[in-house]
Amino acid sequence: MDEKFNNLSTIGEKIAYLKDNGLELPNIEQFNNEWDEKKHRIMTDLYNYPDRIIEYEYTDENGEKKEGKRIEKLNRIPLAYQKEIVSIAVTFLFGNPVKYTNNLEDTAMYDAFLKVTDKEKIIFIDREIAKANGRFTQCAELWYPVDEPNNYYGFPSQYRLKVSLLTPDKNKIYPFFDDQGNLIAILREYEKRVNGQKVKHYDIFTAERIAQLRDLDGKFDLISDSINPIGKIPLVFYQFEDVEWSKVQKAIERLEEISSDAGEVNKKFSAPILALSGKVTGSFSKDKTGKVLQLTGDNSRAEFVQPPNASESLANEKEDLETILYKMTNSVNISPEALQGMGNMLATENAAFLFMLPHLKVMDKMSVYIPALKRRMSIVKSFLQLMNTSFRNSDLDAEPVITPYIINNEAKFYEMLMTVNGNQPLFSQKSTMERAGVKDVEQEMKDIDSDLEKKMSNDLL
Numbered sequence: 001m002d003e004k005f006n007n008l009s010t011i012g013e014k015i016a017y018l019k020d021n022g023l024e025l026p027n028i029e030q031f032n033n034e035w036d037e038k039k040h041r042i043m044t045d046l047y048n049y050p051d052r053i054i055e056y057e058y059t060d061e062n063g064e065k066k067e068g069k070r071i072e073k074l075n076r077i078p079l080a081y082q083k084e085i086v087s088i089a090v091t092f093l094f095g096n097p098v099k100y101t102n103n104l105e106d107t108a109m110y111d112a113f114l115k116v117t118d119k120e121k122i123i124f125i126d127r128e129i130a131k132a133n134g135r136f137t138q139c140a141e142l143w144y145p146v147d148e149p150n151n152y153y154g155f156p157s158q159y160r161l162k163v164s165l166l167t168p169d170k171n172k173i174y175p176f177f178d179d180q181g182n183l184i185a186i187l188r189e190y191e192k193r194v195n196g197q198k199v200k201h202y203d204i205f206t207a208e209r210i211a212q213l214r215d216l217d218g219k220f221d222l223i224s225d226s227i228n229p230i231g232k233i234p235l236v237f238y239q240f241e242d243v244e245w246s247k248v249q250k251a252i253e254r255l256e257e258i259s260s261d262a263g264e265v266n267k268k269f270s271a272p273i274l275a276l277s278g279k280v281t282g283s284f285s286k287d288k289t290g291k292v293l294q295l296t297g298d299n300s301r302a303e304f305v306q307p308p309n310a311s312e313s314l315a316n317e318k319e320d321l322e323t324i325l326y327k328m329t330n331s332v333n334i335s336p337e338a339l340q341g342m343g344n345m346l347a348t349e350n351a352a353f354l355f356m357l358p359h360l361k362v363m364d365k366m367s368v369y370i371p372a373l374k375r376r377m378s379i380v381k382s383f384l385q386l387m388n389t390s391f392r393n394s395d396l397d398a399e400p401v402i403t404p405y406i407i408n409n410e411a412k413f414y415e416m417l418m419t420v421n422g423n424q425p426l427f428s429q430k431s432t433m434e435r436a437g438v439k440d441v442e443q444e445m446k447d448i449d450s451d452l453e454k455k456m457s458n459d460l461l
Contacts, residue, residue, distance in 0.1 A: 005176070005185060011213060012220050015202055018187035022174030023239065026137045031243055032169065035135055037078035042256040049074060049260070075263030081252045081325060082245045086134035088331050089244050092358040093130050093365060095405025097123040098373060103397040112153040112384050113377065113396055119152050120163050132167045134244040140166040140173050140186070143234045143379050145387070157387045161380065166235075175237050186235055205233045230382035236375050238368060247328040251321045258318050277301050330361035355406060362404040373400035 008014045033039040042049055052072045059065055100117075102110040117123075125141065132139035141163055148160035166173060172189040188203040192214075200215040205228070212223040228234075245252065279296045326333055332355055381396040430445065 011204070011211065011222065014185075014204060015187060015213075015220070018174045018176050018185060018204070022176050022187065023138075025172055025174075026168050028136065028169050031136055034243070034245065034249060035082050037080040037083075040078045040256060041253055042260055043076050043078050049076065049257075075260050077256060077259040077263055079252060079256050079259065081248070081255070082243075085245045085248075085325075085329050085331050086131060086243075088334060088358065089134050089329075089361065090127055090130040092355070092405045093362050093369075093402065094123070094126045096403040098126060099401045099403070100377070100398040101401060103399065104395065106394065108154075109381065109384065109391055109394040109396045110398055112155070112388070112391070113380055113398070115153045116161055116380050116384070120161070122163070125163060125165060128165050129238060132165065133238050133240050136168045137241065137243055138168055138173065138237070138239040140171075140175075140188075140238065141236045141376065142166055142188075143236075143376075143383065145383060153384070153387070155388045155390070159387055161383050161387070173237070183233055183237070186233055186237065205235060207232050210234075229386055230379065232379065232382060234379050234383075236372050236379065238372055240365075240368065244329060248325045251325050251328075255318065255321050255325075258314065258321075275303055327357070330357040330364075332358050355404075359404040359406075362402065366402055369402060370400055 005014065005017055008017055037043070051074050054070050054072045055067060056070065057065055057067055100110070100114065104110065129139055129141065142165075143161060143163050145159040145161055147158065149156070149158050150160055151157070152160065166188065170190060174187040174189070175183060176185045176187075178184050184206065186205045188205070190201055190203075191198045192201050193199070194214075201223075202211075202213045202215070202220075204211040204213075208228055208231075209225060210228050211225040213220045214223060215221075277300060279300060322333070325331075377396055377398060377400070381391075384396075385391045385394070
């Protein structure tokens with residue numbers, strides 16, 4: 001425990017100390033504005049992207065011609081690349097559920113841990129964690145027991161172990177580390193509604209104690225202060241340096257400018273424009289089909305004006321920006337248009353080369369996620385040892401395995417292997433069922449045999 005923090009006498013001093021010495025909070029307002037396409041500069045910055053003032057003529061009720069002005073809204077086209085970049089990153093990181101390999105012969109604790117993760121739907125929590133990290137740069141998962149008699153984990157228990165995701169948009173999280181990088185304390189600041197009013201609450205977590213407070217008219221009201229039963233802070237804290245799109249924010253804004261400018265051009269020139277020169281008899285002012293214009297004079301002519309096409313340099317700029325966008329974020333364009341015609345590339349080992357950049361990003365992030373997942377295992381193990389006395393001397397020694405997601409044509413791959421193998425089976429029935437995710441393969445095979453016997457009996461009858 002940090003000696004200075006431990007020597008603070010009041011809760012207020014500890015809260016102030018953790019705020020002053022904890023990690024810097026992420027810029028939530030900026031990240032939210034960049035994340036929400038409705039708040040992009042192209043939508044909100046009326047100084048750099050103003051609406052146009054149009055002058056027009058009209059005839060008043062007295063038949064006099066007058067001039068007026070009106071505002072014509074600018075074509076504003078926001079592009080939600082930020083959401084796409086984060087979504088792709090989450091898919092490649094946790095598209096395949098994290099697997100835990102057991103290193104011990106005794107599987108009781110390991111089995112209970114897997115049941116905890118299954119009950120809490122941890123495969124979806126992992127995806128939400130990755131999304132929060134990509135969007136806000138940090139988040140935390142909080143583990144806590146609740147009164148709920150059950151047999152969820154392979155033994156009778158009075159408590160259920162639950163997990164909550166704490167994101168920085170709703171929680172201010174102040175972790176405090178010592179000089180050796182050990183987590184000493186975490187302060188959580190959040191708001192709860194009490195009698196219809198928002199009241200600021202604080203939770204302080206240390207290895208020894210857990211305290212809950214609320215702010216009542218500027219004074220701290222202690223709700224609870226209890227011994228930490230597991231002897232370790234029951235939170236897993238995640239932090240990254242930047243949001244997923246930080247390197248390409250300016251490129252996204254430029255793409256929005258190009259798309260909006262193209263929309264303005266289309267709005268002006270989408271309707272046919274007929275240019276007339278010389279003396280013209282007749283007009284198209286009335287809504288009649290088959291109208292005839294009579295042109296007189298040697299130099300009279302009528303022709304449609306061709307709308308301007310986007311310059312080649314502008315089209316190249318847009319293409320280059322999109323390439324930069326995916327390259328700088330170690331991402332990949334997985335839209336149907338981009339993947340069209342890549343059937344062979346997506347089969348077998350070719351897909352690994354195609355998606356090398358997002359896979360390299362997954363490998364880079366493992367330096368944060370693997371230690372965090374091991375801390376999760378340690379926290380859950382400590383709670384299980386309290387919930388089941390037979391686990392007091394048991395250990396949980398497992399290795400979390402993150403497998404980057406890969407889009408491949410597995411059916412095509414196995415079809416090729418079958419052809420090479422002379423159309424002979426590649427897997428036994430048991431292996432095939434295991435690959436399909438059947439949990440109790442033996443029982444499932446018995447059920448299938450029983451169904452076949454019944455069918456054969458019915459056929460004989």
